Amino acid sequence: MLPFARITIIGIGLIGSSIARAVRVEMPTVRLTGYDADPEVRGIADRLQLFDDVTDTAGAAVIDADLVILCVPVGAMGAVAAEIAADLPADAVVSDVGSCKEEVLRALTEALPGATIIPAHPVAGTERSGPEAGFATLFHKRWCIITPPEGADALAVERVSEFWRRLGAEVELMEPGHHDRVLAITSHLPHLIAYTIVGTASDMEEVTRSEVIKYSAGGFRDFTRIAASDPTMWRDVFLSNREAVLDMLQRFSEDLSALQRAIRWGKGDELFELFTKTRAIRRGIIEQGQDDPAPDFGRTHD
Amino acid sequence: MLPFARITIIGIGLIGSSIARAVRVEMPTVRLTGYDADPEVRGIADRLQLFDDVTDTAGAAVIDADLVILCVPVGAMGAVAAEIAADLPADAVVSDVGSCKEEVLRALTEALPGATIIPAHPVAGTERSGPEAGFATLFHKRWCIITPPEGADALAVERVSEFWRRLGAEVELMEPGHHDRVLAITSHLPHLIAYTIVGTASDMEEVTRSEVIKYSAGGFRDFTRIAASDPTMWRDVFLSNREAVLDMLQRFSEDLSALQRAIRWGKGDELFELFTKTRAIRRGIIEQGQDDPAPDFGRTHD
Incomplete structure (x- = not known):
């Protein structure tokens, strides 16, 4: 029925x-x-x-x-x-x-x-x-x-x-409040960061927009997909889930500062440790069928 | 020959x-x-x-x-x-x-x-x-x-x-120095940010790792691909291109702070303007054959 x-x-x-x-x-x-x-x-x-x-x-x-x-x-x-x-x-x-x-x-x-x-x-x-x-x-x-x-x-x-x-x-x-915090980290913050970095790249003076586009296969292009999402929808999301998004953004900024410091002081071990840990999450996403198991998101390579 | x-x-x-x-x-x-x-x-x-x-x-x-x-x-x-x-x-x-x-x-x-x-x-x-x-x-x-x-x-x-x-x-x-600045924004900073957000998400207490994985299709999973790259290679990149990476990171952080402020003060117009601008870059990348034109990176949807 x-x-x-x-x-x-x-x-x-x-x-x-x-x-x-x-x-x-x-x-x-x-x-x-x-x-x-x-x-x-x-x-x-x-x-x-x-x-x-x-x-x-x-x-x-x-x-x-x-x-x-x-x-x-x-x-x-x-x-x-x-x-x-x-x-x-x-x-x-x-x-x-x-x-x-x-x-x-x-x-x-x-x-x-x-x-x-x-x-x-x-x-x-x-x-x-x-x-x-x-x-x-x-x-x-x-x-x-x-x-x-x-x-x-x-x-x-x-x-x-x-x-x-x-x-x-x-x-x-x-529960609605828990939903909003889960999505703030799994969806809203990723979109906010993608929009930001695409904006940062397009505002560079010494690196031209044409260079950004040409060499985007080095990683940048992965961010441009979600930064091409509907502007009205996303404006509303950030305004409606403000508290949770600001909290996640604060955590992210702290972690980014720690990494910035590790780079400035040449702390290779700290970088290596983080970069190793993050591989496990991708494995989990693929094992649970939430992303394409093929490399490069399954993009065609001719 | x-x-x-x-x-x-x-x-x-x-x-x-x-x-x-x-x-x-x-x-x-x-x-x-x-x-x-x-x-x-x-x-x-x-x-x-x-x-x-x-x-x-x-x-x-x-x-x-x-x-x-x-x-x-x-x-x-x-x-x-x-x-x-x-x-x-x-x-x-x-x-x-x-x-x-x-x-x-x-x-x-x-x-x-x-x-x-x-x-x-x-x-x-x-x-x-x-x-x-x-x-x-x-x-x-x-x-x-x-x-x-x-x-x-x-x-x-x-x-x-x-x-x-x-x-x-x-x-x-x-010229080698220009290369290093172009790649800092098109490749090195994207990797750094992807590693950071995947780290931030996996350190959450109230949102479990299992929730992060389950709901990753909301955007997060796009970041996990490059955060699964080779740790040794990337540690070396950040240590070798330190100055350019730190400079790009500084620009990114300023832009992120501006967005944070726009969210806190409910400035929807500023958000909308940025979110509209970033669509053009993706169009350029696809037009120039640097990414898959299919939606969702060409991922399979059954």
Whole structure:
């Protein structure tokens, strides 16, 4: 039995359009409705036939849904929730895919008093944005973290969990605050650092941008992928998960200072020790199927 | 006409063994000799038939070479050069593949007075190490930077350039000091930052290592690849290119502090502006064939 029969996706970007595609493949009898604030995106969604219906307002999209998934930047969640409040069926479950859960839960609870809100975060994505960037297998073997509020309806939690399992994801339940700290180190800080170093490199005077690009295969190019991610989404993530991100950034800066000192004073043993330790984490990631086992991320070498 | 007929490779790791494989494919009539300080590595090279000869000493390896390429960590270049000094033919060209050129040029010049030294740096690699990690196409479409000393023999420079072009690389000449500053930002700082963040993540108390691994697809895993690179090689790089690395690190830290401040004070516009700017660099890298155009580095998604 399907966990939901009439699913509405609001926000048709990489994640929203991937969910639509995956639902079509895995649960083809589900009735799918989509909405995006951008008329151009709605037109593309129509053309790609991602949904049974694409509506002109958010309210019209949710009118007979039993699951509504908000796939908009986390800073827009509250406003979008307010837009659907009047039309949301009383028995619908509202979920989302945002990278910060405390702030999103707060915003949704405030905008939708009495609604069944089960936030979720599929830890998957690429550097591409928009409805054409999505694909049906994006969530395969990736984790989806579900962060129910205290006292959440157990059946609703299980239905949302089953929904994600059907899309190929593995599901884990987590307390929203802990989610935000885990993601601050595994996702938010990496993006912040990647954006920073790409900015630093592009601001150099004596090393030209053309040199940075030409010799990027020495390591720099690995950072440019996530620094090409959607700017609005990431601005909102940093503003919404501010405390946890600032704390992780502080730890990182301390560790970087220690390394800087080791280089300045020629402490090769300290460098060697750190560089040996970090290999184990990559092994773990590959063993647990969270990255490509081929060298160089499986990039083609002719 | 082949630029060299009898090539010796000292140090049979990822790069040395890739050069040997590529020479076999692209210049099959060349006589190839190899040496590695580690007897186990020599045994593997024998078994893989990477060379016509694998010798038991560095001196024996160079005795009739017309090109000797040192493929050892940059901190070992001087000692290896001293080992071959007595047996090096007067007309042989000595080159290397190290990531720092000023320090290597100094070490080689000191150990091999009067020799023809043409340092080079193929900007290519993977996170794997050792003779089994190499492959013949590693240098295809990658840049090889040649950093001749002042007054270098023009014919020798051209022969080394032609050698690398035959392996599929594009060649650029550069002054050694400028090379070291370009690579400090495009390669050395990225590695340093990747090692640091992987270290920071593995030292967390409240977020377990298992959580870091499970949710690494949110961005963190991109950093773990280069943080799995050879520890000895990278220790030597940071110690040899200390001044340039410390300078780039200082610039990076300033930029990171500015971003930290923007997050603390909720300056979304500043974040958005930086996050938009950084997309252009990735486009340049892909347009110039220095990274895989497929999303997610071309990783497989089922």
